[in-house]
Amino acid sequence: MSLDTLFDHFEEKELPPDLSAFIIKTCLHMRKGEDFRSSMNNVAKDLREFTDSYASCIMTISRDLYRFDVIGESVRNNEIVLQNVFDKIPYEIVESWEEMILENDSIIIKNSDDMEYYAKRSPKWVETLKENGVESLCLIPFIHQNTIIGYMYLTNFDTSNIDNIKEAITLMSIFVSSEAAHHLLIERLRSLSLIDSRTGVYNRTAMNNMVDELSAQLKLAPAPFSVAFCYLNTLKTVNEKKGHDVGNTLLKEAGKVLKEVFQNDYIYRSSGDEFAIISTTCTEDEFEEKIENLKDLASDPEWLYFTVGYYTDNTDGALHSAMKYANKYEQEFNEEFYYNYPDMIK
Known part of the structure; x- marks a missing residue:
């Protein structure tokens, strides 16, 4: 539903x-916050309390960067942190919401029949809902310049009051959309200097900054960490034989x-066909x-193939x-790859 349609709808009633x-x-609470995220947390809290829901969440989505961010949240009695929940959810699940929303401008789950309907559309998403005890849900997009830039949702509310709940969250989405659009613009300007546009991971400049900062911290207070270099062996051959667009x-x-593999770790494009990983949260075994998962997913010598060196x-x-x-x-594994595949371009 476009903003013009929304305004027409509420103007008539x-x-x-x-x-x-x-x-x-x-x-007023949105203007009262000390910073953007505290303002969005205020909105989420007010919305949750007004609708008597268990949880309320506000998110932005950036398709070109393949990322989403929780910018506001509120949970009854602070029982869970929604950011921790979404840290485990891949981007593709959130991306799938848009297609389902096109049907009727929202996603509403009131009962087990609704849950099973969406389970057929997006089974991995519904699996996460069930794992987190979600029994009812109202999810509304917020729109800027006719583009979905984020979502607001409520969970576990009195489903007999769904019409009023949907009206409240839809109205709030109008006001949040302009704030979120400004936030995304600022974040985009900041990211342009640190994000590699072709891959969506951090660039070499970001890596250099991180290495300098982390190195200084570790000298003062040594702590376990792991690093890896991942070489995309097939890129030069793909560029040469199929063109740079395919590359x-x-x-x-x-x-x-x-x-997908290195969630919660730092990922950098360190050079044209090489990536670096720095992890400060994993054990050596983890x-x-x-690393083994990456090797399984990137083992096609005709397309996506990484050779990996790592150290803990x-x-x-x-x-x-x-x-x-x-x-x-x-580099040692790299040489082994080209020995096994002599037709590949180094």
Whole structure:
């Protein structure tokens, strides 16, 4: 539903006094926040309390960067942190909402029949809903310049009140959309200097900044970390034989796979066909498991193939040394790849 349609819809009807008071109060709260995220948390809290829902969430989505962000959240009694929940959810699940929303401008789940209907449309998403105890849901997009730039949703509410709940969240989406659009513009300007546009991961400048900062921290307080270098062996051959447009598609897929495997880690495009990973949250075994997962997903010598060298430092905190070791191991595996596939272009 476009903004013009929304305005026409609400212009033709008289809003209930309690809903009008809620909108005014929440818009004031949105201006009261000390920063953007605290303002959005205020909106989420007001919306959750007005609708007597268990959880309320506000998210933005950036398709060209293959990312979404939780910008506001509120959960009854602060029982869970929604950001932690969404850290485990891949971008593709959130991306799938748009197609389902096109049917009737929202996604509403009131009962098990609705849940099973959406399970057929997006089984992985519904699986996450069930895992997190969601029994009812109202999800509304917010729109800027006829483009979906984010979503607001409520969970576990009195479904007999769904019409009023949908009206409240839809109205709030109008006011949130302009704030979110401004936030996305600022974030985009910031990201342009740090994000590699072809892959959606951090660029070399961001890596250099991170290495300098983390290296200084580790010297003061050594802590376990892991690093890896991942070489995209097939890129030069694809560029030469199929053209750079196809090569750019390969880079895009490479970035997507890396972000799926190394969630919550730092991913950088360190050079044209090489990526670096820095992890400060995984154990050695967990990092090795991710490496093996990457090798399984990127083992096609005709398309996506990574050779990987990695190193874990559990005691010394010597980041530069660890990166040298990882890079050395990657180069050794790299030579082995070209020995096994002599027709590939180095």
